[in-house]
Amino acid sequence: EAGVAQSPRYKIIEKRQSVAFWCNPISGHATLYWYQQILGQGPKLLIQFQNNGVVDDSQLPKDRFSAERLKGVDSTLKIQPAKLEDSAVYLCASSQAGTGGINEQYFGPGTRLTVT
């Protein structure tokens, strides 16, 4: 079974530029999550999708971050414009149907973003 795929693995941009990350979840997984992991901290949930609908985006900085999951499969996370404090690893995870935490979340390798 293929795991969660993410690209790119690394990205360096200057502040005020825009950037986009892509995630392909495990086949058949209805729920998709984007996390932000700042160096030295645990992952923080940014947004959660159930199929192509948003379940929770309460911690997404909506003035600069946006995410979509068209057709309920792949997802993209965009930052525009980026700030220095956005430097972090962005992790994508997926789980089987349902929003319950008891459904194991499978994580991708992450995208390491450096904003200079």
Added chain:
Amino acid sequence: AQSVTQLDSQVPVFEEAPVELRCNYSSSVSVYLFWYVQYPNQGLQLLLKYLSGSTLVKGINGFEAEFNKSQTSFHLRKPSVHISDTAEYFCAVSWEAAGNKLTFGGGTRVLVKP
């Protein structure tokens, strides 16, 4: 807001020695508990989980954890570590009242020395 605390940010340990990583959380009402491991430049991998039943949970790679409701703790243990256990370990909690979203602790970096 609910919170998860990992008391040790770094734990150095010699190879073949035991290790315990501590995790406490803010409320024990209807919780599901997880430990994840993160190797360098990789995503998180589930080590073990407590959903219900026996409070002693066994996971992969010889790890185990014990759910203590009265102390709101879920400490992770391994009786004998290997060099390959060098990684960062995250405790995560899902509260049923919060829609079962995962809240992570700050992580504990384990460095196994030969």
